[in-house]
Amino acid sequence: MSKILIVAEHDGHTLNLSTAKCVSCAKAIGGDIDIAVLGQGHDAVGAQAAALAGVSRVLMISAAHLAHPLAANWAPEVLQLAANYTHVIGPSTTMGKDLMPRVAALVGVNQFSDVMEVLSPLSFRRPIYAGNAIIDVKAAEGQKIVMTVRTASWPATGSGGNAVVEQRTAQGTAAGHSRYLALNSAGSERPDLQGASKVVSGGRALGSAEGFALIYRLADKLGAGVGASRAAVDAGYVPSDMQVGQTGKIIAPDLYLAFGISGAIQHITGIKDSRTIVAVNKDAEAPIFEIADIGLVGDLFTVIPEIEALLG
Amino acid sequence: MSEREIMQYDVIIVGAGPAGLTCAIRLKQIKPELNVAIIEKAAEVGAHIVSGAVIEPAPLDELLPGWRENPPPICVPVAKDELWYLTPTGRYRLPTPPQQNNHGNFIVSLGAMCAWLAPKAEALGVDIFPGYAASALHHTGDGAVGGVVIGDMGIDRAGVPKDTFTQGIEIHAPVTVIAEGCRGHLSKQLINQFKLDQHSDPQNYGIGLKELWRVKAGKSVPGLAQHTLGWPLDSSIYGGSFIYHLDKDRIALGFVVGLDYKDPEFSPFEAFQQMKHHPMIRNLLEGGEILSTGARAIVEGGYQALPVTEMPGAILIGDAAGLLNVPKIKGTHQAMRSGMLAAEHLAATAVASSAGFDARLRNSPVVKELHKVRNIRPAFYRGLWRGFVAAAIETVTAGKLPRTLKLHADYSALKKLAGYSPPDRHWVERNLPPRDRLASVYYAATEHDEEQPIHLQILQPDICITRCSEEYDHPCTRFCPAGVYEMVEDSNGKRLQINSANCVHCKTCDIKDPYQIINWVTPEGGSGPNYQNL
Amino acid sequence: MKILVGIKRVVDYNVRVRVLPDGSGVDIDGVKMSINPFDEIALEEALRIKEAGKAAEVIVISCGTDECQQQLRTALAMGADRAIQVKTGSALQPLSTAQALLRVIEREQPGLVILGKQAIDDDNSQTGQMLAALWNRPQATFASKLVFEGEKLTVTREVDAGLETIEVDLPAVVTVDLRLNEPRFVKLPDIMKAKRKPLDVIPLEELGASLASNLDITRYAAPPLRQKGIRVENAAQLVQELKNRGLL
Structure with a gap:
């Protein structure tokens, strides 16, 4: 049976949702699931990890040099723990992408990046070429598996778990050559288009830069990022850094709401990995309805205010 | 802005198509000491090339004996010709006109063939610069063409240089060979500037649209070259389709329309998509997938529209000169032959010179071939059926009748909305991609x-x-x-x-x-x- | 200081990559190949560092078949001083690449190694981190800004939560993100100059690197198509549906 270790992502206070997604992937592999929580003075995070359904143990490692997820400091700790496990998993977030390959190299194996499906404990499915091809990849029998989990492919596991929380002592010391200085988060502003879990997007049907205010208002109500089709950018309603699609940004939010966007293939290329796509368009024949999870034929100028009203 | 950097060559060629590459290869074969460069605006050789293409292999045999042992990546011998006349749902087999008999010819991807030719040129020492556009001409003090100016890069929409601004250089040479293909923008400038067309008829053009498909296994017949006339066009529009069956379940299909069509509401793209929905073609495509698409204007004026192909410091070859043979629906062999002819001309003098090239070209088989078929394309001005009859007469008499039909400019053919009503073409609702x-x-x-x-x-x-x-x-x-x-x-x-x-x-x-x-x-x-x- | 820049030859980002009908790979027959775009940004940064007087030499390196010499020549035309091809029979997986790079680092002793954050073909995003681990040196991944202060480098990193700043001692491995810079155009005469710049070919075996075992790709497939979903009639139904799915 597999013994699986997940490396938790957190900010010192709150467990990142990606960890719960890693648990879902670990369950698909099948076996005993532990979570390692590295940090300093982060007991609250340990409790959150322990509450995830399906987790056996939470290993708390607290040390000053582990306070921030510096890969050079974290990787040797994870390596020490890895000795007792068949699989070591991190999320395919910037934290996991930074850390896990360093772990894999120390273990001496190639990593499975962006795992979207588990085929067997040794075989996994992952995207390449920006999702234009999907490959099945297999490790040799007996090899330790190090992987990152493509968060958009996995649901977060539920709560209700009651894992044992164990305190462990850090085995290593600070690497000395790497120092964390600061994190400058985007703050209270609208979330960044690329990282937002919800995105509201508008097309040329908005008719003007002023018309686009409707989109911003709804986005702010939802805490969503704002995107636009190339037609809206070309018409000068919004700046080009808001363009979503083949020549703009490729995004994969949990929820993508497209208003007045016809859905040219160039636009679809930029959103096809979104978890749920909602389309509102006057034209019932618009190609976006071919790929939307939820479609509504209607005038965005009436629909958007209605949605806002319903959201209260 | 600083003074532009200058590079000096013996011959500079604009365009890495079949004409330009052939010219470069031939130049180095004859006179290896020449410094020859090719400027190509596509990011790599072949990326802006779109053609049917069934080619006659004779010029390749002449340029690269032994090429058949190591052929271009897509190269399927034509096994069978078919010409069909289509009605909205039916079809009639027509006899293949002698010009379109493709026995001994090859179906190629011309883009892939150019990408295959380029390393052969480079191996001979030709400098090929893909990704650089010859945006303007350089003139010497006496008004002759002295080379080209490479376009500046890194300019924003308002024309202001960005951080990445890179000034284009000038490339100077005694002779600039214009091998831009149909309606190149330097050719256009030169034809106007040197009044190269003052004694010829206006040029005629067509538009060709092409798709490369991978069809369901077993549906294609490698080597089959099919052409169609009729639907979805009405008989007032000159055009038709080609369906070439390649290897690996691949089909190259395309549609060509004369740009002298009259209907202001007509869309060549829509006509092409309609054509794919004829039962004969739809059956072939259903269940397949598109691999690649492209479109390109085609030069159709032939002999009457042939401009003077030389001017001080420059010559025109290939489709830039307008050498395509319309009744054959082929231009590659003409492009290659004119490229070799140009090379022989330029290598003949101590310093390459354009003088005398036009006469050499006109006395060559390249222009003789155009003369023979000169009346076929304009015969179709008055509709498909009259065109057929005239084409048959011209073919039987091998163009020896003492008459030459006049050409008119395509842009002037369009009718105004008022007073024009297009015929019902029986177009259908479509669902193929x-x-x-x-x-x-x-x-x-x-x-x-x-x-x-x-x-x-x-x-x-x-x-x-x-x-x-x-x-x-x-x-x-x-x-x-x-x-x-x-x-x-x-x-x-x-x-x-x-x-x-x-x-x-x-x-x-x-x-x-x-x-x-x-x-x-x-x-x-x-x-x-x-x-x-x- | 020497800067070593890793370059990978990949299918150009404009190419519509397609899986072969038999699932044996992707169709790269006749497609355009280029320098991995992130590696181009890495090279641009190295050149700017050199132009600012903070480095003496920029060396580009690629592991691959002879075809990758084309991309190395382009890198030389952009301004790199010399190139190294680690000659392999087939593509290396990230850990092997890192192992090969490490042996070259031991020979060249660079003060900084810059790589793209990932290659756009296999999307692994591993090589830089692995190299830093094997070399036992700092890593600064997803960099959007580099500032030198003596033997230290301050790097702004694009992380999910915003912009993180870390400080690393040199030598170090940096992997770069899209916003770091906009690579320069190659000037045409520089293509000619690049033909005369040194390009050393080192067979992989000669490096003496012990290579990790590969992961085995057993099947390629086209991504599943998105299915057409449901239609709702009005805003109220839409909001209800989103709530039912836990999206609001």
Whole structure:
């Protein structure tokens, strides 16, 4: 049976949702699931990890040099723990992408990046070429598996778990050559288009830069990022850094709401990995309805205010 | 801005198509000490090439004996010719005209063939520079052509240099060989400047659209070359389709329409998509997938439209000169032969010289071949059936009748909306991909940095929303195969939106615009389509 | 200081990559190949560092078949001083690449190694991190800004939560993100100059690197198509549906 270790992502206070997604992937592999929580003075995070359904143990490692997820400091700790496990998993977030390959190299194996499906404990499915091809990849029998989990492919596991929380002592010391200085988060502003879990997007049907205010208002109500089709950018309603699609940004939010966007293939290329796509368009024949999870034929100028009203 | 850097060559060739590459290879074969460069605006050789293409192999045999042992990546011998006349749902087999007998010919991807030729040229010492656009001509003090100017790169939409600004250099040479293909923008300038066409008829053009498909296994018959006439065109429009069966379940299919069509509401792209829905073709395509798409204007004027092909310091070869043989539906062999002829001419003197090239070309089999078929294309001005009869007479008499039909300019053929009603062409609802032009252009993989200046210049923009609205209803929004032109009406009013990033460099707009106010210029080098195996 | 820049030859980002009908790979027959775009940004940064007087030499390196010499020549035309091809029979997986790079680092002793954050073909995003681990040196991944202060480098990193700043001692491995810079155009005469710049070919075996075992790709497939979903009639139904799915 597999013994699986997940490396938790957190900010010192709150467990990142990606960890719960890693648990879902670990369950698909099948076996005993532990979570390692590295940090300093982060007991609250340990409790959150322990509450995830399906987790056996939470290993708390607290040390000053582990306070921030510096890969050079974290990787040797994870390596020490890895000795007792068949699989070591991190999320395919910037934290996991930074850390896990360093772990894999120390273990001496190639990593499975962006795992979207588990085929067997040794075989996994992952995207390449920006999702234009999907490959099945297999490790040799007996090899330790190090992987990152493509968060958009996995649901977060539920709560209700009651894992044992164990305190462990850090085995290593600070690497000395790497120092964390600061994190400058985007703050209270609208979330960044690329990282937002919800995105509201508008097309040329908005008719003007002023018309686009409707989109911003709804986005702010939802805490969503704002995107636009190339037609809206070309018409000068919004700046080009808001363009979503083949020549703009490729995004994969949990929820993508497209208003007045016809859905040219160039636009679809930029959103096809979104978890749920909602389309509102006057034209019932618009190609976006071919790929939307939820479609509504209607005038965005009436629909958007209605949605806002319903959201209260 | 500083003084431009200068590079000096013995011969500079504009365009890495079959004409330019052949010319370069031949030059180095004859005179290895010559310094020869080719400038190519596509990001790599072959990426802006689209053609049927069934080619005659004789020029290849002459240029590269032994090529058959190591042929281009896509090269299927023609096994069988078929010509069909289509009605909306039926078809009739027509006898294959002798010009279209393809026994001994090969179906190739001309783009892949050029990409195969390029390393052969490089191995001989030719410097090929893909990704650089020859945006302007350099003239010497006495007014002769002295070389080309490479376009500046890293300029924003307003024309202001960005951080990445890179000044284009000048390339000087005693002779510049213009091998840009049909309606090149330097050719256009030179023909005007040196009045090269003052004694010839206006040039005639067509537009060719092409798709490469992978069909369901077993549906294709490798080596089968099919052509169709008739539906979806009415008999007033000159054109037809080709369906070439390649290897690996691949089918190259395309549609060619003469740009002298009269109907202002006609869309060549739509006609092509209609053609695919004829039962004969639909059966072939259903269940398959598109691999690549492209479009390109085709030069059709032939003998009557042939301009003077030399001027001080430069010569025109291949489709830039207009050497395509329309009844054969082939230009590659003409392009290659003119390239070899040019090489022989330029290598004959101590310093390469353009003087005398035009006479050499006109006395060669290249122009003799055009003379023989000179009356066939214009015979179709009066419709398909009259064209057939005249074509048959011209073919039987091998063009020896003492008459030469006149050509007219394509842009002047368009009828105004008032008083013109198009015939019912029995077009159908379609469901094969691509759904529209935007979807089609996706498979052309066209790419332009969207910050650069728009490379489609509208010389008198007011005409678009005033006269054109009334007279022609914006035909640019229909003749462009890539959806570059769009009339938009929003809070800013009614205006022509130019989606220049979609442009596939086909030049149709430059040709067909009835007011002749669209001027195609080169975008940043490396921009444009990235055709794969077209 | 020497800067070593890793370059990978990949299918150009404009190419519509397609899986072969038999699932044996992707169709790269006749497609355009380029320098991995992130590696181009890495090279641009190295050149700017050199132009600012903070480095003496920029060396580009690629592991691959002879075809990758084309991309190395392009890198030389952009301004790199010399190139190294680690000659392999087939593509290396990230850990092997890192192992090969490490041996070259031991020979060249660079003060900084810059790589793209990932290659756009296999999307692994591993090589830089692995190299830093094997070399036992700092890593600064997803960099959007580099500032030198003596033997220290301050790097702004694009992380999910915003912009993180870390400080690393040199030598170090940096992997770069899209916003770091906009690579320059190659000037045409520089293509000619690049032909005369040194390009050393080192067979992989000669490096003496012990290579990790590969992961085995057993099947390629096209991505599943998105299915057409449901239609709702009005805003109220839409909001209800989103709530039912836990999206609001």
